[in-house]
Each structure stands twice: as C-alpha cells, then as structure tokens.
Amino acid sequence: MFLLRRASCCRPKIPRFRCGYATEAAIPQVPKPSAFGQPLFQSHPHLVNSTELTPGFTAQEYETRRRNLMDSLPDSSIVVAISGTVKYMSGQIFYKFRQASDFWYLTGFDEPNSAVILEKTSTSRGYRMTLFSAGRDPAKEKWDGARTSFSDAGAIFRADDARSIDHFASHLRSVLSVSSNVFVDVPPTFNRKSSKFTAKSILNYLSPPLTPRTEYDSVVESLSSSKRKPLAPKVAQLRAIKSEAELSVMRQAADISGRAHAKTMRFARPGLSEAALAAHFEYLCSLAGSQRPAYVPVVASGANALIIHYTSNNHLISEGDFLLIDAGCEYNGYASDITRSFPASGTFTPAQRDLYAAVLSAQKALIALCTEASGLSMHQIHLHTCVLLREELKQIGMDVQARDLEQILFPHYVAHPIGLDLHESSNFDRSGSLKAGMVITIEPGIYVPPSPSFPKHFHNIGIRIEDEVVVGKEHPVVLSVAAPKEIADVEGACQGLLGFEAF
Numbered sequence: 001m002f003l004l005r006r007a008s009c010c011r012p013k014i015p016r017f018r019c020g021y022a023t024e025a026a027i028p029q030v031p032k033p034s035a036f037g038q039p040l041f042q043s044h045p046h047l048v049n050s051t052e053l054t055p056g057f058t059a060q061e062y063e064t065r066r067r068n069l070m071d072s073l074p075d076s077s078i079v080v081a082i083s084g085t086v087k088y089m090s091g092q093i094f095y096k097f098r099q100a101s102d103f104w105y106l107t108g109f110d111e112p113n114s115a116v117i118l119e120k121t122s123t124s125r126g127y128r129m130t131l132f133s134a135g136r137d138p139a140k141e142k143w144d145g146a147r148t149s150f151s152d153a154g155a156i157f158r159a160d161d162a163r164s165i166d167h168f169a170s171h172l173r174s175v176l177s178v179s180s181n182v183f184v185d186v187p188p189t190f191n192r193k194s195s196k197f198t199a200k201s202i203l204n205y206l207s208p209p210l211t212p213r214t215e216y217d218s219v220v221e222s223l224s225s226s227k228r229k230p231l232a233p234k235v236a237q238l239r240a241i242k243s244e245a246e247l248s249v250m251r252q253a254a255d256i257s258g259r260a261h262a263k264t265m266r267f268a269r270p271g272l273s274e275a276a277l278a279a280h281f282e283y284l285c286s287l288a289g290s291q292r293p294a295y296v297p298v299v300a301s302g303a304n305a306l307i308i309h310y311t312s313n314n315h316l317i318s319e320g321d322f323l324l325i326d327a328g329c330e331y332n333g334y335a336s337d338i339t340r341s342f343p344a345s346g347t348f349t350p351a352q353r354d355l356y357a358a359v360l361s362a363q364k365a366l367i368a369l370c371t372e373a374s375g376l377s378m379h380q381i382h383l384h385t386c387v388l389l390r391e392e393l394k395q396i397g398m399d400v401q402a403r404d405l406e407q408i409l410f411p412h413y414v415a416h417p418i419g420l421d422l423h424e425s426s427n428f429d430r431s432g433s434l435k436a437g438m439v440i441t442i443e444p445g446i447y448v449p450p451s452p453s454f455p456k457h458f459h460n461i462g463i464r465i466e467d468e469v470v471v472g473k474e475h476p477v478v479l480s481v482a483a484p485k486e487i488a489d490v491e492g493a494c495q496g497l498l499g500f501e502a503f
C-alpha cells in the first residue's frame, strides 16, 4: 500500500499533449514491433487517431495538397519529390532521421530512400500517384526497424501504385517521354562543393545506387533538358498559407515551447550553466511529445546575448546577468520559434526594465500590423521596426542614427515565415502583401555593445522578444502566448508566482 502510494505520487503528471502516456486502464494493446515504417493508428493509437494519417492530419489533407499543387501546374506536368536521407555525424554514426519537408508535405510518408511521382491527368482525381520506397526486408528490419510494405504504402498513403525505389529511374524515364514539364528539385545539400545543382545529383542522392549507372545517366540526360523546372517555389506557395489542421499543430508546438520557456525562467538562477538551461528546455519539450528541437537553442547570459547565433551555451550565469533564450521544438513536423529575455535574478534592474519595455512596446505594435487589412509586406514591417525602435530608444535617452540602429543595435531581420521549416524564407516574397493564414515570426531586438556611443547602463544587454503570429484578415493571432512576455509576467514566472513550476 505504502509503496503503491509512493509510486503513484512520484509519477510525472500526464502532459497535455499526446506524448506516449496513457492511464493504465487505457493502455492500448498493439503488436510490437510495429509492421510499419512510421507511427500509424494501427500501431500507435496513442499518437495517431483513427481519422488521421499522420499526427494531426487526415489522408484527405494530403490529398488536397497534392490536388492543389497539380491544379497549379500546366497540363502535361509531372512532379518528382524525393525523400530525405539518413545523415551521418561521423562514419556509420547516424543522426535521427528527419523527412524532407516538401516530400513530407505532399505524402506524409516518413521513410528515407523514397520518392513520389505525380502525373497530371484529366481524371476526377486530377493526377496519378506512384510512391517508391525501400519496402520490406527482414534482414535489414532486424537492425533498423520496420518498413512499410508496398501494398500497405499504396493503400494507406493513397498511391495508385506503390513499388520499389529500384524502379524509380526506369519509371521516371517512361513518364518523362510523355511530359512537357518536369517539376523536380535537386536536394540542395548534395553539391555544396561545386555550388552546382546538377541533375545527376538527384539519382546519386538516393543511396545506395539502386540501378545500373547507364540507366541513371540516360534518365539524367532527359532531366537536364529545358523541361526541367524547380518544384520548391510551387510547393512554397501552398505551404505559405496554413490550413486549420496546420495551425492547430503549430499552436500545440508553440504551446509546448512556450510552457518550456516559462518553466526554464523558473529553473534559471545564477551559478547554473547556460547548458543546463538548454538541457532543461529540451527535456521539457521532449517530455511533452516533441520529436526534436527545431534548431540549436541560443541560451545566452550577459554579453553573450549580443552574439545573434550564440549556441556554444557553455558559460555560467552570473548574478545580475540578463538572459536571452531563443529556443523552440519541432512537433509533428512543424517548427516553433520563440525568444524570451529575462533577468537571472528574477527581478529587472531599472536599465534592463527600460530597454526591455522599449523592445516590448515595439514588438506589440508590430504584431498588430500582421493583418491582411494592413496591406503591408514583411519587408515594410521590417522598415517600420527600425522607425519604431528608434522612437522607443529616444524615450529612454538613446538618440541613435538610423545607421547605428540597423548596423549595430538591431542587425537582423524582424521576421521570417515558419511552418514545416523554421525559416520558410527561400521562396517567400518579402515584398508581397501579407495574406491571412500565413505564419511569421515577429522578433525585434536591441543589442548594446560596450561603446561610448551608447549609455553606459545599457552596455552588454542583449534583448530579443520573438513570437509566432498568424496573419489574420483583420486581427493577428499570437501562437506563442504560453511564454510570459509582459514584465510582471516574466518576473512572476522567474519567481514562481505564475503557477509554473520549474519541472
């Protein structure tokens, strides 16, 4: 009795999101190991519900994405999307696999060494889908875990045909001859050395080589023709506007990260290492169901906060330090990205308070502009940031030139689109008007170097306040509300007055 009570009261609270916990009475009985290469309802009902293909998304959602993509392309087009590959840290030591974003967006299929070909047709579906994957291999699965069979892959992921990746090159060749436009991306990481995106890399990319060299070469020659067009800008147009399901998952990702920020404020204290705060944040996110950090976190104490991408995170926190944490988790495929700044002591000094209030005031004014009705572009919001920050600084006794602001005090951009990727910027038009359903960050900052040009009491303070904002027709919606931001709330979180415990 005693032991039982002790055990139950020591258990962690059940986190708010699906993360692998269930009450004992409701532990679903499923066969182990799984027969699939990724969590599905059949194998992981605690992660994927009966209406979903991947956590948070129905098969119909993926169907709609493919349909929208094919509808945006001219007749006689095909789309070729390639999976990610396992990346290696060193020798045979691999990193945890992460699927390529566009391939994931179009299929929901989470295995490496896979590809999909979509052929535009005049059928009611609008396209034909062929999914290529590694398929079952008991010898390899004994080492690396289950893979989805071709028949399951076809049925579950709604492919007209699902077959071995060994057939990819020959199938590609057969459809190339009857297509006028081939939308395909060469994986951008492949040819860093030469900085050239050659068509050859697409087939080299799939490893190990799966069909004879000669067959690759002939397909490559076809791909090199003028038919070939980049796929990423087309998919980016769709990815820029988030669906309700995407917004829901992004809110959960931001909620997990926001609560981890609040708890890490409580956990922080002078004498701890920056690394301990990073570890604490990542632990809390993982426990809440996040699959990985969305990026290497910045945990910067004192003057380290002046380094925008400070990620060594290995100094000790001193008494009186102001801290900057830029950290976010990835949850069910979607990134979150939040920055908070707070005093290590739990109480702002007058100088920290003045500078923080200036950045916060600008940040809130900028968020209010994130509407379709404003007619503004992301770039106009950036320009407005520079004006606002100068006005705010003037009010606290820092009268700075525009040049000093943009080159020294606020040297980075104020926003970037976010979604499956942390920075969905490469195909995003910064000068296009914001549209409802876009999600962007708003992240003004001020970083004061120890220069006689600036008031001494602000020296070595670095502040950034970053939220994720859904652009609305008339009103913006902040996804990252769980992370305390107002001065009273930040002090409350640090001092344990907001109801957030450190763990």
Ligand SMILES: [Mn+2]
Binding pocket: 337, 416, 441, 443, 466
């Ligand atoms: Mn960011």
